[in-house]
Amino acid sequence: MSEKEGKRLAIVVESGTVDKLYCAFILASTAVAMDMEAHLYFTFFGLQMLVKGAMEKAGLPATYKHLERKMRENLERMKYPTPYEMLKRLKQSNLFKMYACSPSMEMFGIKREDLIPEVEEIVGAATFLEIAAEADVTLFI
Amino acid sequence: MSEKEGKRLAIVVESGTVDKLYCAFILASTAVAMDMEAHLYFTFFGLQMLVKGAMEKAGLPATYKHLERKMRENLERMKYPTPYEMLKRLKQSNLFKMYACSPSMEMFGIKREDLIPEVEEIVGAATFLEIAAEADVTLFI
Amino acid sequence: MSEKEGKRLAIVVESGTVDKLYCAFILASTAVAMDMEAHLYFTFFGLQMLVKGAMEKAGLPATYKHLERKMRENLERMKYPTPYEMLKRLKQSNLFKMYACSPSMEMFGIKREDLIPEVEEIVGAATFLEIAAEADVTLFI
Numbered sequence: 108m109s110e111k112e113g114k115r116l117a118i119v120v121e122s123g124t125v126d127k128l129y130c131a132f133i134l135a136s137t138a139v140a141m142d143m144e145a146h147l148y149f150t151f152f153g154l155q156m157l158v159k160g161a162m163e164k165a166g167l168p169a170t171y172k173h174l175e176r177k178m179r180e181n182l183e184r185m186k187y188p189t190p191y192e193m194l195k196r197l198k199q200s201n202l203f204k205m206y207a208c209s210p211s212m213e214m215f216g217i218k219r220e221d222l223i224p225e226v227e228e229i230v231g232a233a234t235f236l237e238i239a240a241e242a243d244v245t246l247f248i
Numbered sequence: 249m250s251e252k253e254g255k256r257l258a259i260v261v262e263s264g265t266v267d268k269l270y271c272a273f274i275l276a277s278t279a280v281a282m283d284m285e286a287h288l289y290f291t292f293f294g295l296q297m298l299v300k301g302a303m304e305k306a307g308l309p310a311t312y313k314h315l316e317r318k319m320r321e322n323l324e325r326m327k328y329p330t331p332y333e334m335l336k337r338l339k340q341s342n343l344f345k346m347y348a349c350s351p352s353m354e355m356f357g358i359k360r361e362d363l364i365p366e367v368e369e370i371v372g373a374a375t376f377l378e379i380a381a382e383a384d385v386t387l388f389i
Numbered sequence: 390m391s392e393k394e395g396k397r398l399a400i401v402v403e404s405g406t407v408d409k410l411y412c413a414f415i416l417a418s419t420a421v422a423m424d425m426e427a428h429l430y431f432t433f434f435g436l437q438m439l440v441k442g443a444m445e446k447a448g449l450p451a452t453y454k455h456l457e458r459k460m461r462e463n464l465e466r467m468k469y470p471t472p473y474e475m476l477k478r479l480k481q482s483n484l485f486k487m488y489a490c491s492p493s494m495e496m497f498g499i500k501r502e503d504l505i506p507e508v509e510e511i512v513g514a515a516t517f518l519e520i521a522a523e524a525d526v527t528l529f530i
Binding site: 117 | 318
Binding site: 258265292296356357378380383387 | 393398400408409411412415416419420422423425450451452453456459460463464467469525526527528529530
């Protein structure tokens with residue numbers, strides 16, 4: 108039994124780039140492996156990554172675009188899982204929960220049927236704050 | 249009486265783009281509506297958004313620039329308040345406090361009289377850390 | 390004796406731009422001056438800034454590139470320390486600890502001997518989460 112049992116990680120995923128998705132999913136996977144709860148709230152460009160087919164196309168931010176090819180080659184050589192593969196594994200844990208931000212969907216004209224089937228809850232910021240207020244680690248990615 | 253009464257949200261607003269301003273102000277507004285304190289510390293490009301007239305011109309980050317037009321159209325159709333309108337509403341709550349980062353002002357040659365009148369306190373990082381160390385949710389946006 | 394003694398700041402440094410390095414190092418320096426522990430975990434583009442010579446070349450993000458010259462001139466006039474100078478000062482405090490993310494090194498083909506000598510620990514996300522789960526302020530920069 109881990110000493111971290113009962114601890115909680117809560118992350119706002121606002122970015123829609125592959126580095127940030129990896130950060131969110133690596134932290135969540137690590138948390139779950141340590142018996143911590145992991146809650147991810149997807150908003151703005153993060154929410155857009157929950158549209159079917161979007162996560163596979165995620166690239167690096169404009170500032171770091173020149174590093175994209177090298178990173179992709181190394182990830183392939185390492186046989187590193189893709190962000191979507193990581194998300195699907197996370198969904199198998201009952202310590203993991205993900206939320207789609209409802210106002211972001213309206214801002215970008217995204218409908219429920221546009222989203223990947225892994226999304227269960229479409230909620231507002233109040234739900235996230237309720238969860239985050241009881242979390243041990245809170246991050247905005 | 250909310251169960252979140254007495255809880256505290258503390259955010260560093262480092263970014264100067266419209267999506268990040270919305271994130272900060274939506275989270276702060278939601279917090280205040282839940283009887284939580286909300287403290288926003290504006291630094292770097294976030295501080296620049298406190299210069300008179302700047303917030304109205306805030307756009308999307310370079311990486312997501314192509315989404316700007318669609319987002320603006322949807323926000324208008326939704327009659328969504330602008331970031332500055334949200335800030336002015338927040339100022340009516342005594343649970344809300346905002347701080348301008350003094351070193352950032354010197355770094356970018358910004359004077360007190362350049363700032364919007366809503367700014368009351370110009371402080372350094374120590375003030376933010378004192379507040380954040382007693383907060384329940386801490387984020388860097 | 391400070392009232393903040395025994396408090397802890399834990400930051401993920403994911404970005405590799407000069408504004409974000411300043412944010413991380415200013416917050417860490419302020420924390421240490423307040424008798425708080427400061428833990429910085431460098432990953433992705435933050436990790437790349439630990440390669441010898443990289444920190445000196447750090448610029449502003451694409452979105453804010455037009456502000457770079459003005460900021461540099463002001464920093465010089467203010468005789469503000471560079472990020473690397475701030476890091477070297479931080480290393481003199483036993484309240485400060487920094488960590489290099491091991492998977493990021495593999496993703497970008499970076500070897501231990503490529504890193505500045507200030508790096509002592511090369512670890513994974515679990516180490517960071519263990520530290521962050523006991524921290525009072527957690528940020529992702």
